[in-house]
Amino acid sequence: MQKIKSILNTRLGFMGFLVLCLWLKTTITYYLDFNLTINNLWQYFFMTVNPLATLVFLLGLALYINKPKISYLVMGLIYLADSIFIYANLLYYREMADFISVSTMLGVTKVAKGLGASTLSSMQPRDLIYLIDFVVIILLFATRFVKIDQRPFRKLNALATSMLGIALFSADLAGSEANRPQLLGRTFDHSYIVQYLGINSFLGYDSVRSVQNNQVRSNATEAEIDGVLDYVNNNYAKPNPKYFGKANGKNIIIIHLESFEQFLIGMKVNGQEVTPFINSLYNDQNTLSFDNFFNEVGNGRTSDAETMLESGLFGLPEGSFFQKLGGDNTFQSAPAILAQQKGYTSAVFHGNIGSFWGRNITYKNMGYNYFFDKSYYDTKDSNSLSLNGYGVKDKLLFSEGVKYLEQMQQPFYTKFLTITNHVGYQFSDEDNAGFQTSDNENPIVNDYFKTAHYLDKSVEEFFNYLKASGLEKNTMVVLYGDHYGLNDEQHKALSTMIGKTPETWTKFDNTQMQRVPFMIHMNGLKGGINHTYGGEIDVLPTILHLAGVNTKSYVQLGTDLLSKQHNSVVAFRKKSFVTPKYTVIRNGASTTVYANETGEEIDMRNNPELVTKVAKWEEDVDTKLKTSDNINNKNLLRFYTPKGFTPTDPNNYSYLNQVQQMEELRNKLGDKSTSLYSKNGNKSTTNLYTTDAVQLQNDRTPIDSWDYLNQK
Secondary structure (H helix, E strand, C coil), X not given: CHHHHHHHCCHHHHHHHHHHHHHHHHHHHHHHCCCCCCCCHHHHHHHHHHHHHHHHHHHHHHHHCCCHHHHHHHHHHHHHHHHHXXXXXXXXXXXXXXXXXXXXXXXXXXXXXXXXXXXXXXXXXXXXXXXXXXXXXXXXXXXXXXXXXXXXXXXXXXXXHHHHHHHHHHHHHHHHHXXXXXXXXXXXXXXXXXXXXXXXHHHHHHHHHHHHHHHHHHCXXXXXXXXXXXXXXXCCCCCCCCCCCCCCCCEEEEEEECCCCHHHCCCEECCEECCHHHHHHHCCCCEEEEEEEECCCCCCCHHHHHHHHHHCCCCCXXXXXXXXXXXXXXXXXXXXXXXXXXXXXXXXXXXXXCCECCHHHHHHHHCCCEEECHHHCCCCCHHHECCCCCCECHHHHHHHHHHHHCCCCCCEEEEEECCCCCCCCCCCHHHHCCCCCCCCCCHHHHHHHHHHHHHHHHHHHHHHHHHHHCHHHHEEEEXXXXXXXXXXXXXXXXXXXXXXXXXXXXXHHHHHCCECCEEEECCCCCCEEEXXXXXXXXXXXXXXXXXXXXXXXXXXXXXXXXXXXCCCCEECCCCCEXXXXXXXXXXXXXXXXXXXXXXXXXXXXXXXXXXXXXXXXXXXXXXXXXXXXHHHHHCHHHHCCCCCCCCCCHHHCCCCCHHHHHHHHHHHHHHHCCCHHHHCCCCCCHHHCCCCCHHHCXXXXXXXXXXXXXXX
């Protein structure tokens, strides 16, 4: 005890004690309140040690002060400030499922909303543990067990302490990047920054990001939107009168087929179709199917696909637009447009945590009324979660999601984000009984077929429900693959199964494998296979025109795939592109052109006419991507509001107590309620949902009671 007392009575020893207390407090918060997904032992390690670096550095700043009393006072103030910051984040996380950002701290109204009465009401009795350290510190000084060390502290030792903090952070950052590559570059989830680098480091990271964003935006002028509007007007494609308004007043359901590539359509392994239902849907007379549709995502992958789908703008050159700018930017997005023009209610259904890619923030800015994330699904049974760690399995996503879908006022615009077919393709064979995958030399390829087959069955079950409940008659369902599922090496391993060989596989083949499905299914649509070249940037104007909304006044960079004026040059995020006849691969200053018909590289030296065409296409692609980046990075849409459109106020949306929100709206509307639940005589339709999900075969059957929803 005497030895401990002697250590605590030195300035450095007391600082170390404060570091220990704050480390314990922070770690307890991580494990007790923050929903930080942990998949391996290294993540446990980083999450446990990451507070030390910033705490040593921050508290070590007080050691540079010569006067002992002031040095101890500064240490105490830093300790108090960090304690308040930790607890404020705890309360904010309970309310918002995210961490306090710089914009939240600086915005008075946002702070009031985030840490107001509703957040304070989330305080719990066990929170008293966050006061224990203060009691201990006060007692230590009150009993004079600890006294202020009056001896001077050497500046060299203070510098050594700072260097220790920097070294710890550097080691943490290096290890984190090794375990989670592009941790800071992609920034797909704030929780990963906290998990690997710590809550204090997240605030520092967010501060730097905010300064960078603000510098770019502060230099933006209102005149810059004029160039954007000129570009949009010059590239507008008017709707095809044959299809315009074909889905007017109908529900719109988007099914986001995770990592689903076009080659899966019609693919057989061991004589069995990998995706039999989607194959049948693809060839259905009521489905418009596109066989030359490409993903155009960048590093943001899934979130980039959503950015294009919802806003008609590309993702960023680096990182995720959702995560970097989605919480701050002004949008002209599908949920808001459809709500204001056609009276739609909107929702997203996703089995992952709400903060992933910053969806819980971005969706509010887009105008989504509801967001049913992982917290709205029954995940007590660990088998309900996909082995890839991204949330609820697809069969459960759909089968349990309908209990919320049936409560929505019609017409509705909804999006189901599947995840079981996510990269990694880890799967339990009991979920895919009867399906035998291929014997490809690459195990990832074999696993990919398994998860794709499961996804196919999930979609089939959902379609069966739409038909049984009667929703199919008044609904347009759009299915699309968000991005590639296999990388270049895995595609090469797959080559022998699609009529190619690894030896002859080229960059041309890799580019062609960027095709993903795009299907629009609706009774009476009179579809068929459409060979038009297009990409994800073209989805929004296509959907809106089908819904009877002319996109001419909105800022969207794609064109309606059904329009005779559609632009068939498909731009990729890294500036390569495809046309109906050519594939152009750009790598820095070099450009390689392939003929789509043969896959052979074209000798451009003897083809001056094609050289001119390619140069023009390159200019157009560069302009298109640059226009998108300027709009996003500079938030240029704040300078332009289309006639009849009102910019979304995110403060009007809350993703808490959503079931109660729907019930209150239904009661308010009374006989005017248009929800499926109301139309069915205030009786649930979930009993019409049939699934072979093994997790729902015993005591977990689809819920058909509104009482259950009220428990959520």
